Amino acid sequence: MSALPRELQCMSTSGKTSFNRTFLGRLNLRFPWLKLYLVIFIGIAAILDLLDLTISRTNDPQDRISIAPMSKHVQITKRDIAGKKLIALTFDDGPSATTTPKLLNILKSRDVPATFFMLGNMARGNPDIVKRVSEEGHEVASHTMYHQNLIRISNDSAQSDINEAKSIFEDILGHAPNLTRPPYGNYNDNVRRAVNTPMILWSVDTLDWKKRDPDTIVSTALDQAYDGAIILMHDIYDTTVEAVPKLIDSMRQNGYEFVTIPELAKERGSSLESGVAYYNFRP
Numbered sequence: 403m404s405a406l407p408r409e410l411q412c413m414s415t416s417g418k419t420s421f422n423r424t425f426l427g428r429l430n431l432r433f434p435w436l437k438l439y440l441v442i443f444i445g446i447a448a449i450l451d452l453l454d455l456t457i458s459r460t461n462d463p464q465d466r467i468s469i470a471p472m473s474k475h476v477q478i479t480k481r482d483i484a485g486k487k488l489i490a491l492t493f494d495d496g497p498s499a500t501t502t503p504k505l506l507n508i509l510k511s512r513d514v515p516a517t518f519f520m521l522g523n524m525a526r527g528n529p530d531i532v533k534r535v536s537e538e539g540h541e542v543a544s545h546t547m548y549h550q551n552l553i554r555i556s557n558d559s560a561q562s563d564i565n566e567a568k569s570i571f572e573d574i575l576g577h578a579p580n581l582t583r584p585p586y587g588n589y590n591d592n593v594r595r596a597v598n599t600p601m602i603l604w605s606v607d608t609l610d611w612k613k614r615d616p617d618t619i620v621s622t623a624l625d626q627a628y629d630g631a632i633i634l635m636h637d638i639y640d641t642t643v644e645a646v647p648k649l650i651d652s653m654r655q656n657g658y659e660f661v662t663i664p665e666l667a668k669e670r671g672s673s674l675e676s677g678v679a680y681y682n683f684r685p
């Protein structure tokens with residue numbers, strides 16, 4: 403206790419430098435272990451800093467680039483679907499060499515997957531478009547070969563029409579289509595057996611083939627849409643392609659997100675069964 407007044411006196415007479423020296427000296431006197439602690443602290447800090455630098459260096463930017471977009475994509479997909487109303491856009495009767503590529507550009511720019519029920523007859527003439535549709539994450543499905551009314555022709559004719567389309571898609575994509583939409587939505591027990599895939603019908607008919615007006619197509623789809631609905635359109639009309647951007651934007655504003663038919667079925671816990679007709683996938 404006697405040292406303290408002496409130091410205070412020293413401080414008052416010797417100025418600031420003397421104070422610092424004396425203050426440190428006082429600390430050293432009272433806490434002789436402090437220097438050791440400081441050395442240990444600085445040492446640990448330096449080691450941590452080095453470790454951090456090492457981790458940063460091993461995090462190769464190339465790795466980050468390759469990992470980040472993938473995980474981001476998965477997160478976005480999951481977040482976008484979670485808690486959203488789901489809608490499947492379906493496009494029939496193509497692919498068309500003129501309108502389908504335009505539609506694909508629109509879908510790509512808005513990151514919207516769709517399901518294309520193609521005619522084998524049209525696919526045969528546009529194999530590159532069929533491949534592009536598949537490569538861009540859409541589902542390629544069969545709408546038969548020649549768009550015949552399958553319940554008005556013989557069982558054998560129906561079977562051969564379906565089989566012919568199947569082999570066209572197999573040649574182009576390397577696998578048979580997983581889904582079929584019978585033309586006009588018409589099927590009977592023979593068709594059920596012949597398709598040998600689940601049959602996907604629709605719940606919202608935009609009548610785009612008849613109306614040929616983008617605004618009417620959009621409002622029809624919006625008015626009738628619900629969570630799990632399947633929207634029917636045709637990618638062979640300019641007016642339909644014109645309607646799609648507005649339709650997508652409006653539906654997203656209304657809380658919908660877009661999925662392919664297999665994605666929709668999976669989200670709704672439906673095990674798609676061969677020969678069964680599906681009109682929607684309500685929650």
Ligand SMILES: [Zn+2]
Pocket residue numbers: 494495545549585586
């Ligand atoms: Zn059709």
